[in-house]
Each structure stands twice: as structure tokens, then as C-alpha cells.
Amino acid sequence: MSDQASRATMRDVAALAGVSIKTVSRVVNTEPGVADAVRARVQEAVDRLDYRHHLGASNLRRGGGRSGLIGALLQDVSNSFSAALLRSLEDAARDRGTAILSASLDEEPDRERSLVHDLVTRRVDGLVLMPSTDRQDYLASEVRAGLPVVFVDREPRGVAADSVTVENFEGAQMGVEHLLAQGHRRIACLTDLAEIYTARDRRDGYVAAFRARGIRPDDQLSVLGLRGPAAAEAAVTHLLDLAKPPTAIFAGRNDLTQGAVRALQRRGLSQSVAIVGFDDFPLADLVTPALTVVRQDVGRIGRLTADLLMARLDGDTSPPQRVVVEPTLVVRGSGEIPPA
Amino acid sequence: MSDQASRATMRDVAALAGVSIKTVSRVVNTEPGVADAVRARVQEAVDRLDYRHHLGASNLRRGGGRSGLIGALLQDVSNSFSAALLRSLEDAARDRGTAILSASLDEEPDRERSLVHDLVTRRVDGLVLMPSTDRQDYLASEVRAGLPVVFVDREPRGVAADSVTVENFEGAQMGVEHLLAQGHRRIACLTDLAEIYTARDRRDGYVAAFRARGIRPDDQLSVLGLRGPAAAEAAVTHLLDLAKPPTAIFAGRNDLTQGAVRALQRRGLSQSVAIVGFDDFPLADLVTPALTVVRQDVGRIGRLTADLLMARLDGDTSPPQRVVVEPTLVVRGSGEIPPA
DNA sequence: TTGTATGCGTTATCAG
DNA sequence: CTGATAACGCATACAA
Numbered sequence: 040m041s042d043q044a045s046r047a048t049m050r051d052v053a054a055l056a057g058v059s060i061k062t063v064s065r066v067v068n069t070e071p072g073v074a075d076a077v078r079a080r081v082q083e084a085v086d087r088l089d090y091r092h093h094l095g096a097s098n099l100r101r102g103g104g105r106s107g108l109i110g111a112l113l114q115d116v117s118n119s120f121s122a123a124l125l126r127s128l129e130d131a132a133r134d135r136g137t138a139i140l141s142a143s144l145d146e147e148p149d150r151e152r153s154l155v156h157d158l159v160t161r162r163v164d165g166l167v168l169m170p171s172t173d174r175q176d177y178l179a180s181e182v183r184a185g186l187p188v189v190f191v192d193r194e195p196r197g198v199a200a201d202s203v204t205v206e207n208f209e210g211a212q213m214g215v216e217h218l219l220a221q222g223h224r225r226i227a228c229l230t231d232l233a234e235i236y237t238a239r240d241r242r243d244g245y246v247a248a249f250r251a252r253g254i255r256p257d258d259q260l261s262v263l264g265l266r267g268p269a270a271a272e273a274a275v276t277h278l279l280d281l282a283k284p285p286t287a288i289f290a291g292r293n294d295l296t297q298g299a300v301r302a303l304q305r306r307g308l309s310q311s312v313a314i315v316g317f318d319d320f321p322l323a324d325l326v327t328p329a330l331t332v333v334r335q336d337v338g339r340i341g342r343l344t345a346d347l348l349m350a351r352l353d354g355d356t357s358p359p360q361r362v363v364v365e366p367t368l369v370v371r372g373s374g375e376i377p378p379a
Numbered sequence: 380m381s382d383q384a385s386r387a388t389m390r391d392v393a394a395l396a397g398v399s400i401k402t403v404s405r406v407v408n409t410e411p412g413v414a415d416a417v418r419a420r421v422q423e424a425v426d427r428l429d430y431r432h433h434l435g436a437s438n439l440r441r442g443g444g445r446s447g448l449i450g451a452l453l454q455d456v457s458n459s460f461s462a463a464l465l466r467s468l469e470d471a472a473r474d475r476g477t478a479i480l481s482a483s484l485d486e487e488p489d490r491e492r493s494l495v496h497d498l499v500t501r502r503v504d505g506l507v508l509m510p511s512t513d514r515q516d517y518l519a520s521e522v523r524a525g526l527p528v529v530f531v532d533r534e535p536r537g538v539a540a541d542s543v544t545v546e547n548f549e550g551a552q553m554g555v556e557h558l559l560a561q562g563h564r565r566i567a568c569l570t571d572l573a574e575i576y577t578a579r580d581r582r583d584g585y586v587a588a589f590r591a592r593g594i595r596p597d598d599q600l601s602v603l604g605l606r607g608p609a610a611a612e613a614a615v616t617h618l619l620d621l622a623k624p625p626t627a628i629f630a631g632r633n634d635l636t637q638g639a640v641r642a643l644q645r646r647g648l649s650q651s652v653a654i655v656g657f658d659d660f661p662l663a664d665l666v667t668p669a670l671t672v673v674r675q676d677v678g679r680i681g682r683l684t685a686d687l688l689m690a691r692l693d694g695d696t697s698p699p700q701r702v703v704v705e706p707t708l709v710v711r712g713s714g715e716i717p718p719a
Numbered sequence: 720t721t722g723t724a725t726g727c728g729t730t731a732t733c734a735g
Numbered sequence: 736c737t738g739a740t741a742a743c744g745c746a747t748a749c750a751a
Binding site for chain 3 (some may be wrong): 058059060061062065072073074077096098099100101102
């Protein structure tokens with residue numbers, strides 16, 4: 040009927056049904072204490088006017104100020120890890136009628152701060168954060184004000200909050216030891232900026248694996264600050280051109296693994312240079328040779344994160360928890376290539 | 380300080396600063412007409428109390444009822460296509476200070492209806508929908524009430540709305556013709572339920588490619604209703620056991636391609652059975668042989684979708700647009716294997 | 720069983 | 736420049 044009319048309100052419905060606004064409220068919220076005849080009349084008016092409940096207004100008036108919203112600030116919702124995490128959160132939130140506001144941080148600290156501010160402004164009931172900042176002191180006031188925050192993949196610094204992380208150090212050490220055990224000594228190490236929590240830990244794990252055997256890695260073979268597959272591909276290509284090229288590669292994140300594999304394939308070396316990657320990804324088993332990886336169970340991480348947050352939403356005020364998930368080595372072939 | 384206190388409101392700030400609530404409002408919204416000294420005093424009170432603006436209340440009072448929210452109902456935010464789409468939307472929305480509520484439909488019609496209802500209840504300003512329903516008549520009242528809706532990947536039925544889709548029929552025909560041109564005749568066709576818009580079109584394109592050459596595909600080689608990689612893997616394994624197995628495979632969606640490849644690898648047939656998949660995905664070039672696919676440019680689709688929605692949000696009331704994107708054939712190897 | 724008055728946190732209006 | 740008052744759409748307390 041109407042053209043660009045705004046939505047009908049309870050008042051409109053009340054007028055059409057010839058009842059008070061409060062009665063409409065009762066019908067809409069399926070509260071008891073309304074005569075069937077009246078209920079039917081109101082319902083009809085609701086249908087006629089295409090009335091839709093206004094959750095925002097409702098929540099405003101209701102005490103507690105719950106919005107039924109949670110925020111999820113992840114690294115990049117289009118990468119498989121963040122995406123799988125988001126999906127886990129969604130599944131956990133669905134039953135509670137909670138919706139999810141998601142956004143990507145791309146490792147940009149400013150974006151994190153501005154997005155957190157935006158979410159607070161929208162009065163999210165809780166927040167899942169995979170931080171891009173080094174420290175999160177700025178969150179203290181929000182936490183103090185009662186905002187439940189759960190960190191994923193990286194531990195909080197400067198603020199007390201729950202976290203679900205992976206044993207990056209141990210995982211990396213395990214992956215690199217797997218290569219060392221087969222006789223590799225010239226093992227390249229690809230990681231992102233040392234400022235990034237996980238990248239630093241994994242790099243340290245790489246070094247520790249050597250140390251445990253009383254040896255040291257060649258510094259020339261460590262490349263830091265790699266921001267994506269293209270950078271990893273270029274770095275590996277360069278390493279292969281060295282006088283003494285690496286016989287194996289440890290890649291500190293799945294996108295770097297992908298870039299490294301691409302470089303090896305272009306050089307026809309995928310069957311002769313071993314590679315172990317941190318973080319599994321779809322199709323890692325279909326590459327030739329199938330990729331040996333240190334796997335972090337994303338589904339589990341997501342579920343644990345959701346559980347922690349939901350418990351907080353339900354009023355759990357126990358001290359912050361640090362949940363740490365152990366990664367596992369998935370042997371598929373690429374990591375079992377012997378040194379030349 | 381406080382323990383589980385609720386957020387400070389403008390009233391609290393006003394009291395602490397010794398001004399009226401309206402003055403606080405002016406400062407918070409950086410409106411002109413406030414003396415610098417007063418502004419500073421208010422700002423200090425804001426900081427002291429950790430006051431945060433309440434966007435919901437603000438929007439309620441402001442006319443128009445804009446929430447600064449858009450909803451994105453996609454097939455599954457954890458699959459690469461939906462995830463990339465979500466990211467495109469996010470990038471487009473960021474500049475406008477618009478946040479995104481995302482959810483996965485998993486091809487479940489009921490979930491679509493209930494989630495749309497939920498989003499309307501939250502007063503999203505616009506909606507991006509990759510429908511799981513066959514018809515969307517139920518959306519008519521929302522559209523009439525002024526909710527801008529843009530369909531992605533699948534065209535609307537029963538409601539007038541913008542859409543961005545891919546030429547599924549032509550794309551499938553192109554992919555299958557590519558196989559036919561190399562002499563393949565026993566070409567398997569893997570698709571999801573015929574009820575699904577894209578699946579049906581792609582299946583039709585497969586048949587059309589044969590027809591164009593005056594021949595007919597063997598019905599035995601068409602498998603419908605495949606709901607994921609595992610189903611595709613099982614189906615292909617079964618097909619390979621036929622007396623006259625297929626010499627090539629056309630897979631109607633990227634997850635089905637993955638399942639099919641897995642089946643071929645397990646049988647050691649990946650170098651002897653050709654395969655062309657619909658929809659590219661990360662790492663398709665790293666599989667051996669690299670996968671020949673019909674690619675739909677997700678970034679472009681996402682941008683077009685966002686552009687359409689944003690234009691509507693900005694008041695564009697022109698008739699609904701149907702934007703159709705042409706897929707391209709990406710030749711990489713798997714589709715160029717000749718028949719035995 | 721139904722309705723009236725009041726307030727959630729904010730902004731618009733208009734007066735001081 | 737600043738503030739009192741009403742109102743956004745709805746729910747709670749309390750009457751009737």
C-alpha cells in the first residue's frame with residue numbers, strides 16, 4: 040500500500056485493533072492474560088500493518104541493557120581460520136538468539152581500537168577478539184564496565200580477560216624437530232612480523248628445536264615480516280637461489296605455506312625440498328606431495344571460545360581463564376622428504 | 380572502581396560536569412555552539428566516567444530509524460565463496476560506518492525465514508541474501524516497507540529486488556564443452572539438489588553442451604543432490620566402479636570438485652581422468668594436476684553487490700536491477716587430460 | 720483481563 | 736551559548 044512509509048509501531052496496531060498499546064505489547068511478547076478474542080484482533084492488525092517488533096527499543100526499556108549482539112573481531116574473515124572460527128561462534132550463538140557482528144582487522148591496530156569502540160557504542164553483550172594490537176590496555180575500561188571479552192589465538196596483554204590459544208612454541212618446535220629428525224639442517228623459517236604474538240612464538244619454537252639438539256639454525260634462512268602468500272613465494276624463490284639453499288622449509292602460517300609451495304612447484308622442487316606448515320587448511324591433503332602440517336583444531340578452538348563467552352554472558356564472574364590447545368602433527372608426505 | 384556497574388549515561392556525565400544533559404549531547408556529537416571551557420569540562424567527565432555513546436538510543440530518537448547495520452545471510456560463512464563475499468561487503472560498509480550482521484543458512488529455508496525476521500526486528504538498513512528458499516514471497520512485505528534487499532548468487536523469485544548472479548548455465552556449458560572438445564563423451568556431472576537455483580542451471584548447462592553437439596549424456600553419469608565433499612567423493616568412487624566409468628568429470632561446485640579430486644587421488648586416477656570444476660578456490664592451482672575451473676570473480680560479485688545495496692541505502696529508487704557476471708574458464712591442466 | 724503513567728538513553732524544539 | 740521539556744518505540748509497575 041504505502042510507498043516509503045516507515046514501519047508501523049505498536050501505537051498504530053493498538054489504534055487499528057481498538058486496544059491499548061500495552062495489550063499489543065502483551066500479544067507481541069506472547070504474554071498471558073489476554074482474551075483470545077482480543078489477541079486475535081491484535082494479531083490481525085499486526086498482520087495488516089506488517090508490524091515488526093523493534094528489538095532496539097524493546098531492549099532499551101528492558102533492564103540490563105542486553106542487546107543480543109556479540110562482536111567478533113578477527114584477522115580476516117575471508118581466510119579459512121577466521122572464517123571457521125566465525126562459523127563456530129555463530130553456531131554457538133544461534134541457540135541463544137544472539138547475533139554476530141563481525142569485522143576484519145588485517146593486523147591493523149588502529150582498526151582494532153576503532154572497531155572495538157564502535158561495538159561498544161552498539162552495546163554488544165560480549166566480544167571475541169583476535170587482536171592486532173601488541174597490548175590491549177585500552178580495553179580495561181570496557182572490561183571494568185562489565186564487557187566480557189574472550190581472546191582467541193593470541194593472549195591478552197594489559198587487560199585481564201579469558202583466552203583460547205594454541206601452543207605455538209611447542210607446535211613449531213614439534214614441526215621443526217620432525218624435519219631435524221630426518222637429517223635436515225638447512226631449514227628455512229618463514230614468519231610474519233615479530234610483533235605478532237603467534238609469529239614470534241613460532242619463530243622461537245623453530246630456534247628451540249635446533250637448540251634442543253645443541254645446534255643453531257643459519258640466520259640467513261630465517262625470513263620475518265612476511266605478510267602474505269606472495270611475500271612467502273618471493274622469499275622462498277630467493278632462498279632457493281642461495282649458494283647453499285635450504286633442504287627443508289618451516290612455514291609459520293597457512294598462507295605462507297601456500298606461497299612456499301607455489302615457489303617450490305614453479306621450480307619443480309616440490310618433491311625434493313621438504314616442507315612443514317603451521318596451521319592446516321582445506322585441501323592441504325590434495326597438494327602433491329600432500330602437506331605435512333602442525334594442525335590447530337579450529338572447531339575446538341571456536342567451541343571453547345564460544346563456551347567461555349557464553350558462560351560470561353550467563354553471569355560467570357570467576358577469574359579469567361587461559362585455555363591452551365595443543366596442536367598435533369599431521370603427517371602427509373611433504374614433511375618426510377629426506378635431505379638431498 | 381565500580382564492580383558490575385552499568386554504563387554511565389549522559390545524565391551522569393551532565394551531573395558530574397555540572398551542565399545540562401543537552402550540553403553533553405552537543406559535546407558528544409561534536410556539535411557547534413558550546414564554549415570551549417564547558418566542552419573541556421564535559422570531556423573530562425566523559426573520560427572520568429568511561430562514558431560511551433549509546434548508538435541504539437541515539438538512533439531511536441533520531442528520525443529515519445537508521446541503525447547503521449546491514450545483514451548478510453550467506454550459504455556458509457566458512458566456505459571460501461561466502462567468506463570472500465562477506466569480506467567484500469565489509470570493505471564497502473566500513474567507510475560508511477556500517478556494521479555487518481552475518482549468518483549462515485546452510486540451504487535451510489526455515490533458517491532463512493527466521494533469520495530475516497530476526498534481522499528486520501533489529502532494524503537492519505539493508506540486506507544481502509544468498510537465498511536457501513525456492514521463492515521469497517515472504518520478503519514482499521519487508522521490501523514494501525522499504526527494506527533494500529540485494530540477492531547474490533541466486534535470483535529472487537516472488538519478490539522484486541536487485542540481484543548479482545553468475546551465468547551458471549553458460550559457464551557450465553563452457554566447462555563441459557571444453558571436455559567434449561577433447562573427445563570426452565563419458566562425462567560425469569556432480570551437482571547439488573535440483574531445487575537449488577545454481578545447481579539446476581549448471582546441470583542444465585551440462586546437458587546443453589551435449590545437445591549443442593547433437594548428442595546426449597549418459598544419465599547414469601549424472602549425480603544430483605550432493606551436499607558436500609564427502610558425498611561427492613563417494614559418488615565419484617562409485618562411478619569409477621561402473622563397467623564403463625567416466626573419462627572426465629564436471630563438478631558443479633567447489634566443494635564437490637574437492638571431493639571428486641580426493642576420490643581420483645585415492646584411486647590413483649588424477650592423471651588419467653579429466654576434471655573441470657565450477658567455481659575457483661584457493662590452492663586450486665597447487666593440486667596436481669592443477670585444476671581447470673570455471674571461475675566466478677568473487678571480488679567483483681561482492682563489489683557489485685555492495686554497490687547496489689549502498690546505492691539503495693542512499694535513496695536510489697530506480698527499478699530493481701539484475702546484474703549478471705560472466706564466468707571465465709581457467710585452464711590449468713586437470714581439464715586437458717585426453718580420454719583414455 | 721485491560722489500561723495509565725512513567726522511564727530506558729538519547730535528540731529535537733524552542734525558550735532563556 | 737545553554738537548558739527545560741517532549742518524544743522515539745517499547746516495557747514495567749501499578750491501577751482499574
